[in-house]
Amino acid sequence: AALVEVGLAQSGARQYEDAEKALRAACAKAPGWAEAWIELGLVQAQAGRDDAARESLAEARRLDPFNIRASNTLTMLTDLAQFKSIESDHFIVRYKEGDDLVLAREMPAVLERIYERVTGNGPGGIDHKPAGKTVIDLMPDHAMFAVRITGMPQLHTIAAATGPLVAMEAPRVGAGHSTGVYDWSRVIQHEFTHTVTLSRTKNRLPHWFTEASAVYLEDAPRDESRCTMLARALDTDQLFDLDSINVAFARPQKPQDRGMAYAQGHWMYEFIVEKWGAAAPLKLMDQYAAGVREAQAMESVLGVSRAAFLDQFKVWAHAQVVSWGLAMPEGVPSVKELLAQSKSEGGSGTTPTPELIDAWIKKYPDHPQVLELAVSAALDKNEGKVSPEMVPLIERFALAAPVKHMPHRVLAKYYLDKGEGEKAIPHLEFMDIREVYNPAIAVELSKRYGALNDWEKAFQKAERATRIAPYDAAHRELAATMAIKAGHLDAATRHIDALTILEPDREVHRKRLDAVRKLMQATPPAPPGGD
Structure with missing residues (x-):
């Protein structure tokens, strides 16, 4: 039992070679114990050693025919052995024969571009090339994808990397699919970043850090929902510390915890790059690869303690939130404060009147919250339709709150409805890149x-x-x-x-x-x- 626990711990840390040694030893000591064979087979499957995994899981099923994870994974691996494959310089794409060929044969060219970006030494690149080719398993449905990663047919995501291999659910709608269509190239760029960072660090780095680097290398701007979530967490002092953020990935306490952990990790990674330079995350990775703990690595590379890092990060983060138009600069009152002031002067203090909004606009012409109120009021008054007179106001709102989708959405529709498609293009581009x-x-x-x-x-x-x-x-x-x-x-x-x-x-x-x-x-x- 002790050897199995050791193997499970090493597998959880993606130390697959050591995990396999411990689990093989457990099987040798107790050859009739199905659990040891099951865990050995699952580790081998995650490491991409499918032939060995099939042998181990066949023995596990012989010993325990009713174990669901063993049966699921063995069935999946047996089916996977019938898949076709397409190879490029750095990838092997495996797919089920049929119309998945349509996507599979397009993947290598995109994957090779992803390889150059992620492994290169350009801005944010990991500057490291993993040994061997990375296997990309294009799974025909969600259940087969989930079994590939966990042994069970449900998983909270659509793609995952175990290190040497990446599995993804085919991006399509219909029965058996969890999400439907999605930008597979962006998702795989994220997952392949895990493959590269895990290779560079010998699979040793904090969970938040590997996710942060992967989101950073998606090369896409943060969308409004994540900006709003981060701004709210900062304002209410609900940001994770450097211990709880790792727990949030594995054992989230609230439904939004995992999403918040991704967003905050990415935000902290951006802070590191901006304050200490693009080489700083790579130096941290090399510290982690050498077995240095996070606190010591931060002291060595960044020159700050973990507590000081968070303190400095929060100051920087507040300035970011202000630049997003989601918090007010020093000395500028929020709408809540303006309402309180109005109440003290005899107003209702609950709902701003059109006259009050007009007065605020004159005093604070670039105030994002006031502009949002003004735009919403104008749209409500005109049954949700943009009039020519509203356009300058909406454009001001877009500049004052550059992460907000609404002004771009309504302006794109306005110009398309008018037959002025060229003017709609910048607003459509804003939405498309996100x-x-x-x-x-x-x-x-x-x-x-x-x-x-x-x-x-x-x-x-x-x-x-x-x-x-x-x-x-x-x-x-x-x-x-x-x-x-x-x-x-x-x-x-x-x-x-x-x-x-x-x-x-x-x-x-x-x-x-x-x-x-x-x-x-x-x-x-x-x-x-x-x-």
Whole structure:
């Protein structure tokens, strides 16, 4: 039993080689004990040693035919052995035969770009190349993905890295899928960052730190919901300390704890980069790799204690929240304080009147909270519709509160409804760069750029839509059209070929594919397009 506990502890710390040694020793001492074989098989599966895992789990199931985790994982590994694979310089993509081929064959080119970004020495790069190829398992449904990671068919996420391998649920809608479509390239860039940081640190680094670096390397701005959550936690003194943040990932006490831990960890990582430079996180990683504890590593690299780090971080974080328009600068009253002042002067002190809002706007023309009140009041008065007179006010609000989505959403709709698509583009771009789950904004941008005859941008946005929803035939049609317009006949061929798999009964796709291939033969090669 002691050897199994040692193995479990080492597995939890992703020390797979040591965990396997301990669990093999446990199996040798008690060859009839199913639990030891089960844990050995699960560790081998997480380490990507699938053949060994199948042997161990087969023995576990022989000893205990009713163990669900062993049975689930053995069935999954048996099915996985039938998967097809595609290799690139640094990755092996495994997928179930069928229409998952549509996504699987597009993945290597994107993955290699991710590899260069994450392993490189550019801003935020980890400057480290893991040994061997990383396996990407494209699982056809959520249950198979979850079993791959935990042995059970439910998991709170859509992709996960164990170190040497990354598993992901296919980004599609329908029965058996937990989330639906999502930007798989952004998600895998996050997960592959785990693979690289764990390799650089020999799997030794605080949980919050590995998640923080992975979110940082998603290369996407923080969305409004996370900004609001962070601002509220800072204002109410509810930020985690450097111990409780790690607990929040593994054993969250409240529903929002895990999301808050991701957001705060990323925020602290940004602080480290801004205050101590881009090399500081890498120096911390090397300290962790050498077995140095967090407190000593921070003292050595950052020159501060953990307590001092948090104190300095909170000062910096407050300035960030002010820059987001979610807190007021020193000397500027909040709306709550303005209402209290109004009450002391005879007002209701509860709901600001239009006259009061007008007075506040004149006194504080760039006040984000007052501007939000003014915009909301104007929209309510006009049945939710933007009028030309409102546009300057909404634009001021967007500048005063640069993380807020609302001004961009209403202005994009206003300009699209007016037929002024070019003016909608900056607002659509603001939303699209923050979007993970909805391809509609990328589709709209593709059409807007197409209307301007900017075919390259139209093509790139159509490509983005297919990365979020790779099995959607309509998005493939759009991407093929824009690829032809942009002169990327290779990409057009790829999308039309995908349509022959997604909609095999439509003869028109095969005819179009033949036509584009003939056009390629008659056309000088253009630079490769898309993925």
